[in-house]
Amino acid sequence: MIEAVGLTKSYGPKTAVQDLSFSVRPGIVTGFLGPNGAGKSTTMRMLLGLDTPTSGHATVNGRRYSDHPAPLREVGAMLEARAIHTGRSARNHLLALAATHGIPTSRVDEVIDLVGLREVARRRAGGFSLGMGQRLGIASALLGDPATLILDEPVNGLDPEGILWIRNLLKSLAAEGRTVLVSSHLMSEMALTAEHLIVIGRGRLIADTSVADFTAGASQGGVRVRTPQADELALLLRDLPGAAVAVEDEPGVLTVEGVDSEAVGKLAAEHRVVLFELTPRQASLEEAFMELTRDAVEYEAVVRPAELVKEPAA
Numbered sequence: 001m002i003e004a005v006g007l008t009k010s011y012g013p014k015t016a017v018q019d020l021s022f023s024v025r026p027g028i029v030t031g032f033l034g035p036n037g038a039g040k041s042t043t044m045r046m047l048l049g050l051d052t053p054t055s056g057h058a059t060v061n062g063r064r065y066s067d068h069p070a071p072l073r074e075v076g077a078m079l080e081a082r083a084i085h086t087g088r089s090a091r092n093h094l095l096a097l098a099a100t101h102g103i104p105t106s107r108v109d110e111v112i113d114l115v116g117l118r119e120v121a122r123r124r125a126g127g128f129s130l131g132m133g134q135r136l137g138i139a140s141a142l143l144g145d146p147a148t149l150i151l152d153e154p155v156n157g158l159d160p161e162g163i164l165w166i167r168n169l170l171k172s173l174a175a176e177g178r179t180v181l182v183s184s185h186l187m188s189e190m191a192l193t194a195e196h197l198i199v200i201g202r203g204r205l206i207a208d209t210s211v212a213d214f215t216a217g218a219s220q221g222g223v224r225v226r227t228p229q230a231d232e233l234a235l236l237l238r239d240l241p242g243a244a245v246a247v248e249d250e251p252g253v254l255t256v257e258g259v260d261s262e263a264v265g266k267l268a269a270e271h272r273v274v275l276f277e278l279t280p281r282q283a284s285l286e287e288a289f290m291e292l293t294r295d296a297v298e299y300e301a302v303v304r305p306a307e308l309v310k311e312p313a314a
């Protein structure tokens, strides 16, 4: 269990995190979301005792990070995957870390296998791809077999296979009863990985909610329907209370607003309309996140596209 109580961090006149309180439960993946500059990294550094809060405090399993006698065995963290000695091999990096924390060599080989780095474990870590570096960062975090994991943007820059791998790994670690806090600025990815979300913007708490509730609220964004009987279905939908139909540019595709996919599916079945596709619009999740954090975005484009192409006055 991670607990933040009134966490505040100011850098001179700049308040990076303001009066932030939340708890992170074991057994599930909790996503820590917010736009760029929202204060995610600053918060994580405070949880790990790397930054001292201006006020408030944070505990992991009831104690401040620095009060744990063997912190690496209690909390595994990945803040910057690249924070490694680039001249060392991946295995030597992990061996050095293990040696300073009284962790046996056998555990080093275990985590190398766990993150799939066995083939390259004796290669210089400086030559690693971004994905391999992320895997090594995760191996370091897991080295002490900690009950709590804090990972900052672990999917950044990964290819789809790497993203899927991290998603499954985090879920299985949580299923073992660990507390898993993972930051991201990608709502769609977190919706697939996490069960609970903590959303911040400009250093303040915006939402502390289950993904199911967030998704339910956001899924009002319509249903995409592909059918060879688009005209017929559009006519039928006119009589369905609450439904509004937009015809897409693509032939045979309708976007239906105001009702869910079940209602559209049932209507189609009742009238023997063949459906090739019936998809709740996922993009609305990202839209809901943007909507939620709109006022909290720190760096916004101040020049509108039209102004970018405006001809100079003659």
Ligand SMILES: Nc1ncnc2c1ncn2[C@@H]1O[C@H](COP(=O)(O)OP(=O)(O)OP(=O)(O)O)[C@@H](O)[C@H]1O
Binding pocket: 011, 014, 015, 016, 034, 035, 036, 037, 038, 039, 040, 041, 042, 043, 185, 298
């Ligand atoms: N050492 C520092 N000195 C001054 N300002 C800082 C410092 N560290 C962070 N900040 C500021 O605090 C705010 C929060 O930064 P932080 O890196 O925690 O955000 P973030 O949510 O992790 O962003 P990103 O997704 O871009 O990594 C930003 O405005 C940042 O410029």
